[in-house]
Amino acid sequence: MIWRAVAICILILSATIQVQAQSRAELALKVERLEREMIALENRLRGGAVARPAAGAQGSLDDRALLADLAAKIGTVERQMRTMTGRMEEIEHQQRKLDEAMGLLRKELQLQQQEAADYRANQEVARQDSASSQPVDTAPAATPAVEVPTEPEIALPEGEPSGQYQYAFGFIQKNDLDSGFTAMDMFLKAHPDDALAGNAKFWLGRIHLLKGRLPQAAQQLLALIEEHPNHAKRADALLDLSDVLIGLGSKPDACNALAEFRRSADDASDRLKARAERTAKEAGCTN
Template identity: 65%
Template structure:
């Protein structure tokens, strides 16, 4: 019964729209059940034909042809179902990226509101009676009836400039990574680039390239993401993040309409998957299915 319902839904998707009424769904279900009964009947006739081939000499060939035709149609339907499944997963991936972008935007707006509130609270409360110099008391009294001068509106303070600390490479990397940990991807990207330029020979360079590639991926900058991830994969073959970078690269290549290259990246991942956790292995399997890898 589940198979009949699933095939019914697939037929509706292939036609372009899902049936609106229960009567249409019932008709499709009946057609699918009729096809299944016909296949079963054909198989029974084939088995009977093998037992008594002399009675109906031409029946077995016709049944074989009909059965082969049905199998071919079912194969076509399965391929179309895989195609629809891939498209649905691609849409889900894009929705996840949009959700991440919206979450980052929400956090950025919250931070700006907090900074504005802090600036408003720290603005000094001016009072002519307590702050005016003693020699100006008379002038203050003379101007008591005059309208107070407008106080300039407080402006939101600009975010502090990104500047690596003066410590060693480990401290500078921690400084850059802290932005990423707090989901401030723009500041984290800038700090990681500065770390790379300041410490080109440090052991953390591979990690910096990975995070630069991941930020490019989250921001939708696929060519730049591919460049950074490839740099990690090729230049740091023993890096702990290399298996993650291979799966990320496969996602990037799918987005760039290069599914065969994505399958090559996943094949390289399978050669190193002993270093991957179960979550990453499951993600790699989904990506391989999306790319149509054999």
Template identity: 30%
Template sequence: MTLKALILASALVATPLLAQANPTLDQRVGKVEKQLKAVQRKVFPGGEPIEPDTAPAATTPDGAPVQSPIADLTARVDAIEKSLAALTGQVETQGNRLHIVEDQLKAQTTPAPAPVAATDTESAPVSGNTAETAPPPEPVITPVRRPAATVPASPSATAAGARTVAARRAAVSAVEVPATGDAAEDMYSYGFRLYQAQLFPEAEASMKDYAAKYPRGKRISFARNLLGRAYLDDGKPALASMAFLDNYQKDAKGERAAESLSWLGTALIRLGKKPDACRVYDEFDDVYGAKAAADVRQRVTRGRSEAGCTK
């Protein structure tokens, strides 16, 4: 039984007495009865009657009440207040117990902070005869993930990396450096040999150096085209497309301009830009067409088919 139902039940029991003591309370009693019935329907859907815990007023043999109605009602209200106070105390006790249990559960489920391992730079405590003082409390240290670059490599990984670098240097050293007396021609020839040896980063660097030192050299169209080829074969189609376009735009009449335009379509296809590749092939047909070398025209034809060009 809820507290509200209990109070209303006590009011219902006291109804006859109140009616005898003060007839003007009939309307208020009727209202309480209606409210009690409404609460009873919600609290006791089955319609079970409410049995108050108060005893009926004592009567004399002739049926008259021993005490006055007001005194009897006061005694019953006092009993209800005592019961309510006891119930409130039980609720508070249960609430305190619940809080204690929750605190214990939190303490059990919260992991203890992991001890911070001492680093190599920390020194061991030195024993001596000097007076020792209590150390200050250690601050809470949050572990920080170090970048991969700061983690020392294992000896095996270091050795493997060293072997790779040594093998790369040996491969570059195996490429013959031409010495014809023509520095510009030798630089281009050396870069081309690096490309043939599939040493693409070294070939890229060599062609960039040539373009920087000899922007008007007779091999400049070859060098810019070869730079794009090295990027493309090195798996860098975006850089390759920029190099090919640069060679075509700077000198559309250069020895390797038509070839750069055909390779530009290939780079765009690898980038997933097939409509752009088709526009490049249209440009190729308009500018060079049948005048281009046979192998270059064949590359454009294959590119059109791969890109799904309609023209």
């Protein structure tokens, strides 16, 4: 499908550059061969003018026509090389943008891992401080220590995956997106093959989008679209992905995502279809 190009764009661009470079080299060899033929023909014409002055005019005219044809072919190949050079520069520019986006994604993931580690460390310190603040002397005259309230630790409850998913989704329902993201990420890592894994990917992508983390949002939404083609949230994910791509400055890819939405969302709600029309206008889609 067309939208799949977004998911593997880096590999496609790399392969395209290699193909374009190979084609450019072939054109250069073709120009070189035509130029050699043209030089040989010019030498032949000059030699024929001196050595065979009595030869028929028809042969000379044929040679000159061939020389003109070779010159036209060389001009055509050179124009093709210029066009290909411009295309390669455009592709290399797009690849640089994608490399920058992937670099940002790696940094963001590292930051999230560090934040999670810091959070767990802070929770452990808080528990230790709370334990050490309990009074040792239980005599009636002793003043009980005041325990400082701490943030509740986010941990998936024991039990079935469905209950753990509802625990994570409860934070999102309360609009506690940070806690919801942490719990939903824990659920997905614990149950990557569960029936609710697609839902988890959707909500992780949606929270990334709401937080302005566009490369990470694209990664999660594409995972849902690619790995769960029949998921109930696939139509919503395609619309979210089109918003992400517009935010990343890739309106043509956003139009491809919207085209895929139209092809596969016959049963989509009127609300989603109206949103798709508004997004298509914003992206300037013509398809």
